[in-house]
Amino acid sequence: MSLLHTYARYDVRFKRGEGARLWDDAGNEYLDFLCGISVSSVGHCHPAVVEAVRSQAARLMHVGNLFYTEPMERLAARLTGLFGGEGGVFFTNSGAEAVEAALKVGRKAKQGGDVITAQGAFHGRTYGALSATPQESKQAPFAPLVPGFRAVETAAIAESVDERTALVLIEPIQGETGVHVISDEVLRSIREACDRHGASLIFDEIQTGLGRTGKVWAHEWSGVVPDAITTAKALGGGLPIGALITGARLRDVFAPGDHGSTFAGGAVVAAAANAALDVLTDPALLARVVSLGQDLRTQLAGLPGARDVRGMGLMCAFDVDGNAPDLVRRALYEQRLVCNATGPATIRLLPPLVIGEAEIEDAVGRLHAVLA
Numbered sequence: 001m002s003l004l005h006t007y008a009r010y011d012v013r014f015k016r017g018e019g020a021r022l023w024d025d026a027g028n029e030y031l032d033f034l035c036g037i038s039v040s041s042v043g044h045c046h047p048a049v050v051e052a053v054r055s056q057a058a059r060l061m062h063v064g065n066l067f068y069t070e071p072m073e074r075l076a077a078r079l080t081g082l083f084g085g086e087g088g089v090f091f092t093n094s095g096a097e098a099v100e101a102a103l104k105v106g107r108k109a110k111q112g113g114d115v116i117t118a119q120g121a122f123h124g125r126t127y128g129a130l131s132a133t134p135q136e137s138k139q140a141p142f143a144p145l146v147p148g149f150r151a152v153e154t155a156a157i158a159e160s161v162d163e164r165t166a167l168v169l170i171e172p173i174q175g176e177t178g179v180h181v182i183s184d185e186v187l188r189s190i191r192e193a194c195d196r197h198g199a200s201l202i203f204d205e206i207q208t209g210l211g212r213t214g215k216v217w218a219h220e221w222s223g224v225v226p227d228a229i230t231t232a233k234a235l236g237g238g239l240p241i242g243a244l245i246t247g248a249r250l251r252d253v254f255a256p257g258d259h260g261s262t263f264a265g266g267a268v269v270a271a272a273a274n275a276a277l278d279v280l281t282d283p284a285l286l287a288r289v290v291s292l293g294q295d296l297r298t299q300l301a302g303l304p305g306a307r308d309v310r311g312m313g314l315m316c317a318f319d320v321d322g323n324a325p326d327l328v329r330r331a332l333y334e335q336r337l338v339c340n341a342t343g344p345a346t347i348r349l350l351p352p353l354v355i356g357e358a359e360i361e362d363a364v365g366r367l368h369a370v371l372a
């Protein structure tokens with residue numbers, strides 16, 4: 001095997017996908033309740049995304065960021081409009097790069113300042129993003145990290161913000177460490193502390209955004225408005241694209257030459273994202289995500305041994321008595337259900353947002369067979 005061993009991969013080769021279904025190279029059909037970790041929110045090979053990619057690829061793929069293209073300008077205007085309408089967008093090729101852009105804009109707005117992150121956070125694997133990801137196993141082998149980062153228990157972040165703080169970076173719902181919702185009061189108190197000390201508040205909505213919780217952005221549930229957000233994962237409908245979206249306060253911080261990316265905001269991925277946004281911002285879909293999420297959590301609570309069922313919309317997790325990675329492996333091989341373990345006792349579900357009631361019942365039935 002010629003791939004470096006950064007992933008413990010399952011021995012499955014997928015060949016085709018449609019909606020919430022995947023097929024492997026032996027023709028077996030799977031139900032996908034992971035979506036490539038919240039990437040394929042529109043479902044696999046959504047016809048509108050496929051058509052957008054096909055037609056844009058035949059017209060123009062790349063000119064770089066010294067010029068404009070229509071798909072990129074349209075996407076930037078739409079994303080800005082979805083976040084208050086007074087800021088601007090910096091495009092990236094991934095989530096971690098969107099986080100890097102967020103760190104840079106927050107640092108430049110208050111030069112020399114510290115970055116405060118939450119214990120249990122995950123923001124990505126590049127050096128800046130990794131420095132904002134306070135997990136010993138991920139950080140220790142790669143020390144020294146970027147200086148000026150401080151990880152604080154979520155409930156203590158507000159009181160930790162002071163004159164030296166440049167920015168607070170936080171996920172409204174911690175995804176990679178097991179779907180932990182940050183309470184509205186905590187988010188509100190962090191917002192107030194940032195305002196008091198002239199620090200930027202930036203929400204990482206890479207996993208929580210674009211309809212996953214039943215609002216376009218998860219922070220809309222709290223009413224707390226950050227100075228910028230990061231997005232990626234579901235944005236490209238399956239293709240790699242991310243973005244930093246600022247509000248008014250951080251709009252004019254970057255000047256020409258401050259930051260860049262050769263590929264970012266390319267015409268094909270931007271066309272795909274425009275098609276994906278049509279699907280993911282549809283009010284009828286968002287309302288369904290809320291009710292389907294409630295159904296899913298109600299059904300999960302009835303599973304043998306399932307505890308602490310949690311989440312918002314179609315971002316769900318629950319704890320089990322058994323070994324979660326082992327149960328997830330059995331779900332895959334025995335029940336052909338794709339899901340994932342975020343820890344030794346936690347199973348996470350991130351189905352496509354276009355899922356139906358029958359597919360939810362089907363998935364819960366498959367989980368029941370593994371847990372019984």
Ligand SMILES: *Cc1c(COP(=O)(O)O)cnc(C)c1O
Binds near residue numbers: 094123171204207232
């Ligand atoms: C996935 C994720 C990232 C990193 O995104 P990549 O595209 O893997 O670089 C950052 N933050 C959060 C909250 C994520 O879920």
